[in-house]
Amino acid sequence: MGPHRVQALDNVSVEVRRGEFVAVMGPSGSGKSTFMNLLGCLDRPDAGHYRLDGQEVGRLSSDALAAVRNRRIGFVFQSFNLLPRQTAQANVELPMVYAGIPRAARAATALKALAAVGLDSRAHHRPTQLSGGQQQRVAIARALVNDPVLLLADEPTGALDSATSLEILALFQRLNRAGLTIVLVTHEPDVARFAGRVLSFRDGRLVDDRHQVPEEAPGLREAVP
Amino acid sequence: MNALDAVRSALDSLRASPLRSALTMLGIVIGVAAVIAMVAVGAGARDQVLRQIASLGTNLVMVGQGSVVRSGVKLGAGTASSLTEDDGIAVLAEIPGVTVTAPSVRWGLQVVAGNQNWGSVLFGVTPDYMDARDWSVVQGRGLSDEDVAQANKVVVLGQTVVRNLFGGGDPVGEQVRVFSTPLTVVGVLGEKGQNTQGQDQDDVILVPLSTAKRNIPGMAKSNPRFVHTMVVKLADGTDQEEAQAQIRDLLRQRHRLIEGQDDDFWMRNLSEVAATRDASSRALSFLLAAVAAVSLLVGGIGIMNIMLVSVTERTREIGLRLAIGARRRDILMQFLIESTTLSLIGAAVGVLAGVGTAMVVAGLAGWPTLIRLDSVVLAVAVSGLVGVFFGLYPARRASRLNPIEALRHE
Ligand SMILES: Nc1ncnc2c1ncn2[C@@H]1O[C@H](COP(=O)(O)OP(=O)(O)OP(=O)(O)O)[C@@H](O)[C@H]1O
Ligand SMILES: [Mg+2]
Numbered sequence: 264m265g266p267h268r269v270q271a272l273d274n275v276s277v278e279v280r281r282g283e284f285v286a287v288m289g290p291s292g293s294g295k296s297t298f299m300n301l302l303g304c305l306d307r308p309d310a311g312h313y314r315l316d317g318q319e320v321g322r323l324s325s326d327a328l329a330a331v332r333n334r335r336i337g338f339v340f341q342s343f344n345l346l347p348r349q350t351a352q353a354n355v356e357l358p359m360v361y362a363g364i365p366r367a368a369r370a371a372t373a374l375k376a377l378a379a380v381g382l383d384s385r386a387h388h389r390p391t392q393l394s395g396g397q398q399q400r401v402a403i404a405r406a407l408v409n410d411p412v413l414l415l416a417d418e419p420t421g422a423l424d425s426a427t428s429l430e431i432l433a434l435f436q437r438l439n440r441a442g443l444t445i446v447l448v449t450h451e452p453d454v455a456r457f458a459g460r461v462l463s464f465r466d467g468r469l470v471d472d473r474h475q476v477p478e479e480a481p482g483l484r485e486a487v488p
Numbered sequence: 489m490n491a492l493d494a495v496r497s498a499l500d501s502l503r504a505s506p507l508r509s510a511l512t513m514l515g516i517v518i519g520v521a522a523v524i525a526m527v528a529v530g531a532g533a534r535d536q537v538l539r540q541i542a543s544l545g546t547n548l549v550m551v552g553q554g555s556v557v558r559s560g561v562k563l564g565a566g567t568a569s570s571l572t573e574d575d576g577i578a579v580l581a582e583i584p585g586v587t588v589t590a591p592s593v594r595w596g597l598q599v600v601a602g603n604q605n606w607g608s609v610l611f612g613v614t615p616d617y618m619d620a621r622d623w624s625v626v627q628g629r630g631l632s633d634e635d636v637a638q639a640n641k642v643v644v645l646g647q648t649v650v651r652n653l654f655g656g657g658d659p660v661g662e663q664v665r666v667f668s669t670p671l672t673v674v675g676v677l678g679e680k681g682q683n684t685q686g687q688d689q690d691d692v693i694l695v696p697l698s699t700a701k702r703n704i705p706g707m708a709k710s711n712p713r714f715v716h717t718m719v720v721k722l723a724d725g726t727d728q729e730e731a732q733a734q735i736r737d738l739l740r741q742r743h744r745l746i747e748g749q750d751d752d753f754w755m756r757n758l759s760e761v762a763a764t765r766d767a768s769s770r771a772l773s774f775l776l777a778a779v780a781a782v783s784l785l786v787g788g789i790g791i792m793n794i795m796l797v798s799v800t801e802r803t804r805e806i807g808l809r810l811a812i813g814a815r816r817r818d819i820l821m822q823f824l825i826e827s828t829t830l831s832l833i834g835a836a837v838g839v840l841a842g843v844g845t846a847m848v849v850a851g852l853a854g855w856p857t858l859i860r861l862d863s864v865v866l867a868v869a870v871s872g873l874v875g876v877f878f879g880l881y882p883a884r885r886a887s888r889l890n891p892i893e894a895l896r897h898e
Contacts (some may be wrong), residue, residue, distance in 0.1 A: 305810075326817075329815040330813065330815075333813020338811050348500065357809070358812045366493075
């Protein structure tokens, strides 16, 4: 990369334990997304190690990384990234398509995942027929459908109003209580307070790593269908 | 991702912009339709020729007097009566495999009936000749061996002659005159239409060979045994080339031709005629292949163009698919299957359009058409290859995207 080499992350050493709910914070350009891309096996570290569930993934082949992303990681994006012409159900089925799961089994699992996020009645709606919050629920159902060990969410509430954000956060909290490990990027302390641990980045360095007692999301109980 | 899922997803994305997909297919559609239609017309014409030839029988050899035309100069043409009835008898007697030799003379003349007058061609023939040339009779009777033996003044008319002299009425039993010789009409030939050279095969009158020689002034002056042409019929399974070589040797010997002298007769079999036709239709096929190649090339470039656009438009989708577990080869296959599906649907539409065009041509122009299954299979297969070939570059491009950058793409 020559003279414009950017060191997006520098000397970051973190261990996230199974079942944790971690919020990643920091100013824009501090390396949060870069950190998430490493955790999500979308990127490989130029130096150092990343061990996922005990497995060193830094040296895996591109196909093996695809399989890791497919089976063990779920992604949730700020902009949802649903396929616009596909129904909610078809969107949720997509990771199973790449996992080679037969059609009938896919449909059943997708409907179950949609029910888990409270959208079973919207299985045949297209993204354009759903609100932002509903679209993000579909995206969460898609992330969960292959039963991952780690859920990565980069500013999942960035495009949502505060009420809807709370619903999504309640959903995350519920999934975390059920045992799912979650790492979530956010700018807002309001969001981070629902996590049990907050990592703070600045200029590519981890400047703070703080455990806290998570606040209980309002409507957590009601969010359970 | 299995193939069925890939095809389904390809169809989904093609359906997303139907007009664009349709326009992209157009090049392939036109190319395939042109090939199918033109092959159908060509094959129809060829099939007609072959059927005409088959109806004559490929085990026939025509022998005629005079030399073949070579380099535009007719050598030895008109050499007085080089071919005789005795040549025919000798060929029948001496060449193994020859079952019939049927001699004939022909003469252009005026035929008169009442006050009607018509220029036609007279054939002096035997019943064998009528059989060999597939001349059938639809009214009255044909010529008999007795007519030939007794030089009966009888005539069988072709349809065109009947139309012009009798206005289509029944001529059997009526009189016609040629060179002021009255002949009784005993039969009418079935309609044959035009031959492969476009000549009217119904504008003929047939009389016994002996009658022609006796009553047409000047015809048998130099040699009463002469003939213009004879048809040699070979038994099934006879080696035609071998027989022709033997006939040639025998005739050269009988005509006392010395080494180095040209033949004073020509010989032709109908499979040679077929071969000439075949050669010209092969030249046409090359032209068709060129047209097809160009339109498929243009169609392929259209597909490549639209696939490149599609890859750019769907960069985020590709990023998402990579993020949730698609391997690079899954993305490659997805776009390859999409481009191939485009070209194959185009080919299918092209086949239908080509068949339709052929049917319209057959209906309006009255040309015979024949849909060749091999042309359909070939056109579809080539279109499929075009889809794969021109889809490869866009698909590789898609499969090599960096998922992080692709997901950030606007
Ligand atoms: N592909 C890349 N090439 C060069 N520099 C990059 C690349 N990706 C990220 N960077 C740089 O690395 C740094 C960290 O970027 P990153 O996207 O991780 O920030 P962020 O914390 O997610 O910011 P934001 O809150 O705005 O999303 C930035 O300075 C960015 O410009
Ligand atoms: Mg970011």
